[in-house]
């Protein structure tokens with residue numbers, strides 16, 4: 001009868017050549033911890049379930065498995081075959097080649113992050129994206145923080161804490177992920193003065209609201225992920241700005257997605273553009289770096305120098321500041337717009353502009369490779385809280401595996417994971433959001449999952 005005395009000691013185990021390899025590859029402390037964990041499991045199995053002690057090769061194999069589990073990163077690249085371009089759950093914008101290069105260059109060594117190369121003295125982190133933002137958007141200054149939720153919180157905290165902010169009831173929105181305008185307002189210490197009604201707000205509502213004492217700011221928030229239809233109206237942004245300025249009150253426009261290109265050129269509804277907010281006279285405009293800008297996660301604030309300065313020196317700015325990788329990435333992405341090459345360089349715009357005929361050819365190639373399924377007409381969406389209900393015509397590979405849920409689960413378990421969607425019990429894959437260089441891996445994983453689903 002085998003017993004626990006057959007279990008080697010830790011010392012004996014480490015002398016086995018295969019185990020020595022693990023020590024070298026994974027480091028001694030972690031490898032020993034894994035070996036102890038495996039020994040514990042073997043003892044418990046023996047004592048409670050009479051499971052015989054495995055041989056040494058099996059023990060070492062289990063140690064390796066344990067090490068791989070511990071070291072497996074939880075954040076991994078996936079293939080997005082959902083057709084949702086700015087998929088928040090899948091990390092929003094993929095980055096352009098030049099943006100990735102700029103981030104790598106900043107990551108590899110030291111940078112002049114807070115060092116002035118001209119004077120040789122301490123410089124300002126805030127200087128880096130500011131000039132590019134000012135030049136691109138025709139404003140006095142720009143400032144970059146961690147994300148747009150942070151940009152809104154910081155702006156309200158710096159300009160309106162213990163003061164009043166006018167917001168229309170049509171704009172008291174929840175963006176998702178816990179961002180609600182009234183809650184952010186409360187958190188900043190600003191007092192929310194609601195005007196208008198849920199569906200309509202008039203210029204006279206703004207005029208009346210501005211009669212209040214101590215109004216520090218008028219905030220206009222983009223509805224983002226929902227749409228008001230039917231009996232609905234809001235004054236033009238320029239009218240709101242003119243009314244606010246008559247009272248000497250600045251206007252903050254929280255644009256959310258902040259497009260710099262016109263989505264209407266690509267068969268979509270028009271998404272409010274940063275340039276339009278600036279032209280309307282807004283004193284500050286804020287938006288995300290990773291929505292329709294197509295860059296890394298960031299919150300971008302642009303506008304008047306004196307207001308940006310108050311924002312920059314507020315204590316919260318330190319807590320919300322972004323790192324060198326973000327600054328390098330944001331600047332590189334913005335350079336594509338400066339050079340008028342955004343639509344050919346920035347992945348999300350390449351996807352938005354992708355001709356239907358090309359998507360159809362890809363879907364047909366996939367179908368032929370798999371020897372199964374059907375190419376059907378369908379819709380892709382922009383996502384990321386922009387352009388709700390807007391759809392782009394696309395071509396989909398539609399598959400009918402016996403168990404759609406099990407099939408999509410198998411795709412999610414593949415390396416790299418493939419994310420598809422199910423509609424009416426069919427598994428749908430949209431080539432719009434799949435990069436050409438991912439197609440090989442996608443087809444390999446798809447074919448494996450398909451073969452397994454037929455078995």
Ligand SMILES: *Cc1c(COP(=O)(O)O)cnc(C)c1O
Pocket residue numbers: 147148149150152175179221222223224225254255256257287288289298299384385
């Ligand atoms: C998305 C959005 C935000 C939050 O931006 P993040 O970059 O996700 O923090 C804030 N306001 C509006 C109007 C938005 O659409």
